[in-house]
Amino acid sequence: MTFTTRFAPSPTGPLHLGHAYSALLAHDMAQAAQGRFLLRIEDIDRSRARTEWEELIFEDLIWLGIAWEAPVMRQSEQMDRYRSALEMLWNQGLLYACSCNRRDILAAATAPQEGGSPLVGPDGIVYPGTCRHAGARAPAACPPEAALRLDMAAALRRLGLSEIRIDERIHQGPCVKSAGEIIETIGDIVIARRDMGTSYHLSVVLDDAHQGITDVVRGADLFEASFIHAVLQRLLGLPAPRYHHHRLIRDAAGKRLAKRDDAKAIRKYRAEGLRPEDIRAMVGL
Numbered sequence: 001m002t003f004t005t006r007f008a009p010s011p012t013g014p015l016h017l018g019h020a021y022s023a024l025l026a027h028d029m030a031q032a033a034q035g036r037f038l039l040r041i042e043d044i045d046r047s048r049a050r051t052e053w054e055e056l057i058f059e060d061l062i063w064l065g066i067a068w069e070a071p072v073m074r075q076s077e078q079m080d081r082y083r084s085a086l087e088m089l090w091n092q093g094l095l096y097a098c099s100c101n102r103r104d105i106l107a108a109a110t111a112p113q114e115g116g117s118p119l120v121g122p123d124g125i126v127y128p129g130t131c132r133h134a135g136a137r138a139p140a141a142c143p144p145e146a147a148l149r150l151d152m153a154a155a156l157r158r159l160g161l162s163e164i165r166i167d168e169r170i171h172q173g174p175c176v177k178s179a180g181e182i183i184e185t186i187g188d189i190v191i192a193r194r195d196m197g198t199s200y201h202l203s204v205v206l207d208d209a210h211q212g213i214t215d216v217v218r219g220a221d222l223f224e225a226s227f228i229h230a231v232l233q234r235l236l237g238l239p240a241p242r243y244h245h246h247r248l249i250r251d252a253a254g255k256r257l258a259k260r261d262d263a264k265a266i267r268k269y270r271a272e273g274l275r276p277e278d279i280r281a282m283v284g285l
Contacts, residue, residue: 003035005215007061007068008204010042011054014265018219018249020064021283025246026217027066028285038211039068044075044196044203060266064276073211075203082198083144085206085236086191090142094155094235095191097139097146098131105130119185122224123201126187148192152231153183159234166226169215171245177227189228205229209238220245249283 007023009015015023030037039061043049061068089095100108108128109118119126132151142148156164156179165176177185191202208216223245233240251264269279 001214003030003033003214004038004212005030005035005217006038006040006208006211006213007066007217008040008042008207009057010045010048011050011057012045012048013053014267015057015060016249016264016266017279017283018264020060020266020279021249021285022217022219022246023061023066024064024280024283024285029215029217029244035214037066037068038073038213040073040075040207040211042075042200042203044198044200046076047195049076056267060270063270064266064279073207075198075207078203078207078210079197081206081210082192082202085202086148086198087142089150089191089235090148092158092235094151094158095142095148096132096151097143098127098149098190099147100127100130121186122222122228123186123189126185127189129188132188144197145194146192147190147194149188150191150232152186152188155231155235156182159231161234164227164230164234166230167240167242168223168226169242169244171220171223171243173223182227182231186224186228191232201225201228201232205232205236205238208241209233209236213241215242215244217244217246219248221248 005026007026009019009023027037029035041054041057043054086095105125105127106118108130109125127149131149161179163176163178164182168175189201190199193199207213223243226243226245230240232238266279
């Protein structure tokens with residue numbers, strides 16, 4: 001099977017050194033394996049996605065010497081596929097509508113009977129199951145505008161698995177979690193947000209399968225989320241890729257870079273006259 005990987009930025013801000021490292025590493029790996037390198041624009045957050053950021057992504061990647069196959073996939077153009085997957089999971093009784101906001105979840109997760117300190121997993125605060133426990137009669141059809149959560153315990157029962165394992169090639173963390181660990185430390189994740197009609201977790205597994213991705217190259221901060229993705233891949237009958245969760249590029253204080261760290265933006269280094277090889281040296285390639 002041909003090595004196929006991708007770089008999947010969100011057009012919500014400028015690319016920084018961390019993005020450059022991830023894109024360059026994936027591109028280098030694809031070239032070394034005589035494989036394929038694809039570009040995907042993850043623009044499901046329409047409230048924040050901007051055309052000008054997308055154009056800058058292209059400019060930065062070209063300047064870095066990165067080439068990709070055409071056409072570029074945009075998640076905003078894949079909503080029908082996401083909806084079909086949601087309806088399939090809904091019809092299997094694995095999803096439920098959730099009306100809780102962040103304040104509700106925090107209050108429930110920090111209640112005295114919950115131990116007072118919320119448990120945080122790869123999808124944020126582990127959901128305390130408020131709407132799942134409500135026992136309300138579910139509508140016959142999957143509601144189009146509701147926030148939807150995956151009933152993780154029901155999903156794992158349906159799969160009949162006592163553990164979930166991922167194929168990890170770089171990161172040193174445990175590559176297997178028991179069903180009990182997943183229920184306790186990840187919980188009922190949001191699989192469709194009210195304002196998006198999908199979620200990162202759902203979209204990424206569907207898109208990786210659709211694009212034939214064999215190897216996912218991304219930051220170690222997403223390692224724990226891979227167990228969510230492994231569950232969804234199995235529920236949806238999708239192939240499981242190999243994972244390469246690489247180290248993170250941090251600032252002088254050891255903090256992981258974010259898009260708000262404009263001082264590390266590739267466009268600024270370009271404007272200052274640096275060369276692509278200087279960026280490679282800065283990120284340790």
